Amino acid sequence: MLESDGRRDQLRILLYLLTAGLVFLVLGVGAHHYFGSTGLTVVDLTVSAILTAALVILYFRQTTILESQHDLLAQELNREARQQHTETLRERVRLWHGNPDREQPDDPLDHSGLNIPAVNRASFESAPNGSYAVSFPEEISFQVIPYQLDGDRYLEDLLQNHAPDLRETKEEIEQLQEDFVALREDFLKSFDADIVRETEDYTLESAGYFDRWMFDFLVRLEREDEMDFEGIRERVRTQIERGNTRFESDDHQIWISADLGGGRSMAVYSATLDEGAVEEGDVEELREYESEVEDETLDVLNEVVDRLETNHPYEQVVKAADVLDTAESAIDELEKLLLEYDGRPIYPGDCKYLEEARISSN
Template identity: 40%
Template sequence: MSVPNWVLKNSRFILGIVIAGTALSLLASVIYRHFGTTGIRSFEIAVSGVLTAVLAILYFRQTTILEQQKELRVRELDRELRQQHTETLRERIKEWHGDPSHSLGSTEETELNLPSVSGTSFNSAQTKDVYVVDGGRQLEESSFSVIPESLDGDKYFKDLLENHATDLKRQKERIEELHQEFVDHRNSFVNATYGETIEEDQCILKPTEEFSSWIFELFLREKRSLLRPDLETKSQQVLVQASYVNDSHQIHRYTRSGYGQHSIYTAHLKDDVELNKEEIDELEEEVECKTDELIQETLERIKKREEYSHIQEAARILDEGERRIEELEQTLVEYHGKPLYKGSCEYLDEGQ
């Protein structure tokens, strides 16, 4: 036969009661011998009061023990529930980062789902939609996102940012703000920048729609110290220069770099001009020299104009963006290593 748990916990207290009961019995015998029934009656009343008090104390002790056991069990269940919810949120942290075991600052290649900063732009976190053309240049700039597409609309990821990792939410929003500021400066520069249209004897030189964007990237790479020092002029910061005559008698001035090919100037042959191949080859050389001159003049002109401030701000924003993304990665690694995530939410409330 097993002994009740409460008896074991109060064994000393019960032993004391037994000893006290034995002592009271002996005391009752002495009182009866000296004072008779009157003394015994008074003694019984006193003993009854003492026993009532003892029972009240015993009941209070037992109630206290049960309450402590209940609170301990509630804390254990709450910790188990929070542990389970933390693991659910940790999976979102891993998915956002891509590889939390990757050492920060390591040069080792790793698959990350974080946004990044290239030489001249912000790049979204990993998404399913990719648009590229020759040379790896992005054809269409999709909407910028700090989080991978798989987490967009995820209810637990929203819970993570809103209730358990508000610092991650602030970092995410700051990077989004920086991207928007960068886009605003880029658009303002491109809209205010133009190349000159020049009429020559045999053709008309016109800048293309890509010209302003190319100038923006060129200045930005210079400001961020990303230009090749072995090339003499900024217009030579392209690896290859080439000209091309298409079927509509337009000579295109192409530039090629690690970011793809840009057509920055076209030379439109005048309607009354007819050239043979040798003459076209000579004209291509003239177009190349003339467009180089125009580019240099444009660069010098822009540096003295107000719109150049957009270049300075864009470079500053990209530099800050790099730092913010590094901080974001650091925070994600820290959260991945935390045993439990603080904060309350509807999922924990429902479990409790």
């Protein structure tokens, strides 16, 4: 467009020069006729001045056109560099989301195919960490970004320079998870609803995961409308019946585990037999107590739930449930932002990569 405009201006100037030349030719003839050689000299000087001015105008116009063309070229190259950088960042966005095209995941157990964290009924679930071992989310370092993007420099560039809203949402989720863990730890330190029961042959007492087990039930009670204490009693019984029993003959112990689903079970109560009740190392004698210990454990757990109902609500549990609700909304927002950035044609913001690729217009 600029080039065609420039050609028209040049033709216009040439037309003006030809017209002026004809005018001055006529004036020169007239001046020579009336004034002689003196008139021609004045005309010559005037013509030279006009021609010089015309050449200056023509040169200035040509220079302006060239500068405009250079600016356009620089802008186009910089636009292409930004587009290429956007595509590089978009790859990270798609990997972080995990399933932006809403395709059916390859893993039949994974109904979402997402690579973002999640909120379960009573806990956080980290983004995929690359470990396929059966473990609890809390036993690994919680992360909002999947392991494939750990330390990725372009993702860091995206968060720092091109997507501040993504960075803020990521940091919000991380802070909410820390708040939840702090509330849970505070609850576990002060929780004393477990019951120790002594019989003629053994002592029944809570095991390591008992407090956490009760915490999860109480959080679900706060978050699920259909959950009540009768429901907790039913789930306690079901998980104990579906759980497994472990024997440690050398220590004369029977461990009662609750089935937590997903192939996971944790010891919630244990029975330590008195010395002389069984011979050391005799597992079969321990097995004779299995049914009795399990029934006794269920009876004790019913009393525990009664205590929970009496002391309900627990301040830390109520706050923890609120944190999970807030985190659930924040994770939804994270997914929406990732989908939004996946659809953006160009990412805003500057960074060192664009600075290195930038073409100056000077």
